[in-house]
Amino acid sequence: MAQPRNKIKVLLAQxxxxxxxxxxxxxxxxxxxxxxxxxxIGNELPERxxxxxxxxxxxxxxxxxxCGGELALADDLMKAAEEKGIKESTVFxxxxxxxxxxxxxxxxxxxxxxxxxxxxxxxxxxxEKAIASKRRR
Amino acid sequence: MKSxxxxxxxxxERAKAEGRTPLYNPEALExxxxxxxxxxxxxxxxxxxxxWEITPHTILGSEIPRELLYTPLNTADLDYEKDLGFSGExxxxxxIHPNMYRGRIFTKRQLFGAGSPEECNRRMKMLLEHGATxxxxxxxxxxxxxxxxxxxxxxxxxxxxxxxxxxxxxxxVICRDIPIDKISASIVTHYPRNTAIIFPMYLVMAERRGxxxxxxxxxxxxxFIMESVVRSAPEYIPPRDDFRIQCDNIEFIRKHVPxxxxxxxxxxxxxxxxxxxxTEMAVAVANGIEIMKEMSRRGHDIDWIAERLAFFWxxxxxxFEEVARIRAVRRLxxxxxxxxxxxxxxxxxxxxxxxxxxxxxxxxxxxMNNVIRAAYxxxxxxxxxxxxxxxxxxxxxxxxxxxxxxxxxxxxxxxxEAETQITQVVDPxxxxxxxxxxxxxxxxxxxxxxxxxxxxxxxxEAVASGWLHHKVARHIEREQRMIDSGEIKxxxxxxxxxxxxxxxxxxxxxxxxxxxxxxxxxxARLRQRRDNExxxxxxxxxxxxxxxxxxxxxxxxxxxxxxxxxGEMRRVFTEAFGSWKPPIFT
Numbered sequence: 039m040a041q042p043r044n045k046i047k048v049l050l051a052q053x054x055x056x057x058x059x060x061x062x063x064x065x066x067x068x069x070x071x072x073x074x075x076x077x078x079i080g081n082e083l084p085e086r087x088x089x090x091x092x093x094x095x096x097x098x099x100x101x102x103x104x105c106g107g108e109l110a111l112a113d114d115l116m117k118a119a120e121e122k123g124i125k126e127s128t129v130f131x132x133x134x135x136x137x138x139x140x141x142x143x144x145x146x147x148x149x150x151x152x153x154x155x156x157x158x159x160x161x162x163x164x165x166e167k168a169i170a171s172k173r174r175r
Numbered sequence: 176m177k178s179x180x181x182x183x184x185x186x187x188e189r190a191k192a193e194g195r196t197p198l199y200n201p202e203a204l205e206x207x208x209x210x211x212x213x214x215x216x217x218x219x220x221x222x223x224x225x226x227w228e229i230t231p232h233t234i235l236g237s238e239i240p241r242e243l244l245y246t247p248l249n250t251a252d253l254d255y256e257k258d259l260g261f262s263g264e265x266x267x268x269x270x271i272h273p274n275m276y277r278g279r280i281f282t283k284r285q286l287f288g289a290g291s292p293e294e295c296n297r298r299m300k301m302l303l304e305h306g307a308t309x310x311x312x313x314x315x316x317x318x319x320x321x322x323x324x325x326x327x328x329x330x331x332x333x334x335x336x337x338x339x340x341x342x343x344x345x346x347x348v349i350c351r352d353i354p355i356d357k358i359s360a361s362i363v364t365h366y367p368r369n370t371a372i373i374f375p376m377y378l379v380m381a382e383r384r385g386x387x388x389x390x391x392x393x394x395x396x397x398x399f400i401m402e403s404v405v406r407s408a409p410e411y412i413p414p415r416d417d418f419r420i421q422c423d424n425i426e427f428i429r430k431h432v433p434x435x436x437x438x439x440x441x442x443x444x445x446x447x448x449x450x451x452x453x454t455e456m457a458v459a460v461a462n463g464i465e466i467m468k469e470m471s472r473r474g475h476d477i478d479w480i481a482e483r484l485a486f487f488w489x490x491x492x493x494x495f496e497e498v499a500r501i502r503a504v505r506r507l508x509x510x511x512x513x514x515x516x517x518x519x520x521x522x523x524x525x526x527x528x529x530x531x532x533x534x535x536x537x538x539x540x541x542x543m544n545n546v547i548r549a550a551y552x553x554x555x556x557x558x559x560x561x562x563x564x565x566x567x568x569x570x571x572x573x574x575x576x577x578x579x580x581x582x583x584x585x586x587x588x589x590x591x592e593a594e595t596q597i598t599q600v601v602d603p604x605x606x607x608x609x610x611x612x613x614x615x616x617x618x619x620x621x622x623x624x625x626x627x628x629x630x631x632x633x634x635x636e637a638v639a640s641g642w643l644h645h646k647v648a649r650h651i652e653r654e655q656r657m658i659d660s661g662e663i664k665x666x667x668x669x670x671x672x673x674x675x676x677x678x679x680x681x682x683x684x685x686x687x688x689x690x691x692x693x694x695x696x697x698x699a700r701l702r703q704r705r706d707n708e709x710x711x712x713x714x715x716x717x718x719x720x721x722x723x724x725x726x727x728x729x730x731x732x733x734x735x736x737x738x739x740x741x742g743e744m745r746r747v748f749t750e751a752f753g754s755w756k757p758p759i760f761t
Contacts, residue, residue, distance in 0.1 A: 054322075056316070062407075063652070064652070067651065067656075081407055081409040106686045110331040110688075114330070135574065137573075
């Protein structure tokens with residue numbers, strides 16, 4: 039998989055019909071400020087998000103969701119990641135608006151970070167810790 | 176091509192030709208000026224003298240510098256009749272109606288619509304029984320993005336943030352037993368394409384019930400800025416074609432559904448996505464100008480077209496700026512319609528508006544603080560003279576609002592209406608040295624941005640080139656940095672945050688897969704029952720009309736009559752116009 043490199047590379051995407059993009063643009067700005075490379079692909083089906091992650095050879099996949107239905111779509115995403123063999127090596131994040139009680143379910147699916155309202159420091163430190171722990175494995 | 180004058184040039188020439196009759200006598204102003212200098216240099220503390228102008232930093236703010244104190248010197252050339260006048264008369268600064276809220280209180284139009292078409296119908300009937308005078312329906316994501324409930328992209332999104340509509344049958348269920356010739360419906364079709372698809376379904380539903388179209392009151396949004404710029408989506412069509420559909424819709428609706436408001440120029444969502452209050456209004460006004468130009472080009476009378484145009488604004492945190500903005504854009508729109516388009520009828524010059532309090536200004540931390548924020552936003556809107564109001568709910572950083580939170584929003588409106596007494600007097604802040612100076616400054620800044628847009632070739636070009644997308648992205652990134660650094664203070668988040676903060680247990684709307692299943696079953700039945708050959712030929716005719724340049728709504732109407740679905744029509748538009756990628760994504 040990915041060669042260790044100086045710059046962390048992040049793919050940011052949304053599920054197909056999401057209309058809101060303020061969150062994802064905000065996070066893209068935060069991560070660029072933190073020295074990461076950001077690929078913003080917009081709205082895609084879960085399988086296509088995984089294809090793009092493989093093609094772009096990223097360390098992190100971040101999903102922004104606002105309108106509900108995130109459990110079903112997140113599940114499709116993680117299944118595709120598993121099938122294509124990047125689930126263990128890639129950091130998965132999900133942020134936006136969703137019921138807090140879904141957080142344990144999302145963690146169980148394999149998300150390394152779930153963010154409802156957060157700061158740049160929290161996201162960056164979550165990414166750095168998760169990458170370190172995945173590389174140790 | 177002969178270069179045409181910009182709106183700003185036209186208005187400036189006009190102002191120069193008209194001349195002014197200043198309110199203040201020069202001698203008195205001279206005296207005030209001398210006394211002001213004395214006061215500023217002796218009485219005012221040095222620190223305040225040095226920081227005489229402060230630029231407020233706030234979420235979605237315009238960063239207009241503010242002085243410590245405003246005096247007649249800030250509007251020294253005030254011409255009362257030209258700049259302010261009387262309510263219900265030109266230049267409408269003080270309000271579009273002479274008696275404003277004494278005559279008609281702002282419409283309390285709370286948006287709702289999660290659930291199945293049946294649930295939506297039940298809830299609308301319940302609200303009408305409790306005294307609501309209009310309906311305001313949100314559509315679910317699949318419908319907004321023009322996907323059928325059974326397309327793969329719609330997975331997990333059916334009936335989440337609004338009601339799903341796939342075909343005329345759903346429209347019939349939503350409106351069952353509702354007197355649609357008496358109750359006005361605000362159908363929140365954000366985009367030109369989904370207006371062209373969904374509104375004809377409403378018309379066919381009326382037709383099947385035997386209700387003539389000229390009896391139907393209501394509104395659609397139909398704003399190409401929403402479709403080409405503000406939303407995020409899996410597919411787009413080129414902005415120029417989208418603008419054309421916007422105008423086709425306007426033309427068709429004006430002709431056949433005369434009581435219907437065919438466009439609501441939506442500054443709200445652009446602002447909430449991430450712009451200043453100046454850009455919010457400049458973009459909507461520039462779109463309005465482009466619509467009027469296109470309608471003249473198509474040979475329509477300006478007064479015939481203009482009288483049903485409405486705007487939609489987002490009052491946010493900077494209280495006096497919000498009051499002044501609504502006053503400023505009302506005066507500016509009047510000037511544009513009167514002097515640039517030579518409208519004759521008062522109604523054509525009115526900037527009528529619906530407002531919704533700012534959602535981006537609300538926080539997840541300590542959500543009850545949002546009750547206070549939304550109340551101030553709403554107060555500013557009413558002091559500015561808005562026609563219609565939606566107050567956001569405190570729990571919106573968690574979910575679509577609970578019933579309890581929705582009721583509190585309605586109560587907020589009723590407290591402003593019935594208890595504060597601010598509705599008794601028209602334009603109560605008019606004449607304030609500060610508010611008038613700010614109104615002038617904001618009007619100037621909006622017109623300057625309209626001018627910038629016109630000089631780059633107009634609003635369609637400003638969208639197609641990516642200018643607007645990038646402006647927003649820069650705004651969002653910069654604003655976040657200012658929140659992170661504490662320059663923008665957000666109470667409870669970065670200003671005195673509670674170290675022991677616990678997120679409260681708030682009711683959230685849950686995704687219900689059974690509705691999606693029902694919608695899929697209904698579509699399967701529909702595709703069996705309808706005349707599929709008729710559907711195919713109606714869709715083919717639509718595609719040809721798109722390419723030929725005929726009014727598309729004439730053809731989407733035939734598609735709806737044949738029971739074509741939302742997704743089927745969307746795909747025709749995309750095939751006919753090709754797809755476009757907004758210049759913001761990689």
